[in-house]
Amino acid sequence: MARKVLFILFLMLISSGVYCCDCSEKPSIKENWELASQVFIGKVIKIDSSLYSEYGQKMYSYTVKISKTYKDEVFKEQYFRTILGVNMGSCDYYFENGKEYLIYAKKDHNSLGCSICSRTNLLQNIQSDELKLLDELYRKSRKNRNGIQIIQFQNNIQYQIDLVKNSFEEKLKRKDMIIYVLSALNFILIFLLILVFFKNKRIFKSGNESNFDSK
Structure with a gap:
């Protein structure tokens, strides 16, 4: 009987490890900026929780309005982005409606994804030094485009x-x-x-x- 209990506990530990996301250390600002497809400050204005993945997992669709970008261009009247996240203990970041974030997003098909292992956080928790460095990285990236800039x-x-x-x-x-x-x-x-x-x-x-x- 004791062996059966230990075996069940062992299986539970394995299964919990599958769904648990372990972020031992967050990347540096520069590393995360380089890895991300888009980096911006945005406010979550809508959350849709009626979606499900192909495996039946509950999904969340976050509509974010960008106020400032640090990577990639934001064209006129194209300030909104959709970020998708999966429930069930995944590594996807969970956003709260009405709050403003600094977001390091990765392109995922026609939408964006965001991991809790990134430097994404509430804007109020972000240090000013991080925003200054992101400004510098953004300016350098624009200069490296050989002077060709698409306005819109x-x-x-x-x-x-x-x-x-x-x-x-x-x-x-x-x-x-x-x-x-x-x-x-x-x-x-x-x-x-x-x-x-x-x-x-x-x-x-x-x-x-x-x-x-x-x-």
């Missing part, structure tokens, strides 16, 4: 058109490269055939001359 997208349709256009141009470049390579190969092949032809011609000629001399 005209609309989402134009953005999609530009993506398709760029993709088409890349395909044309690859097609041109293939044509150049094939042309070069054809030239080399023709050159080799000419060499073989003249070589065989010389061999044939020398063979006829030797036969003539033997006669």
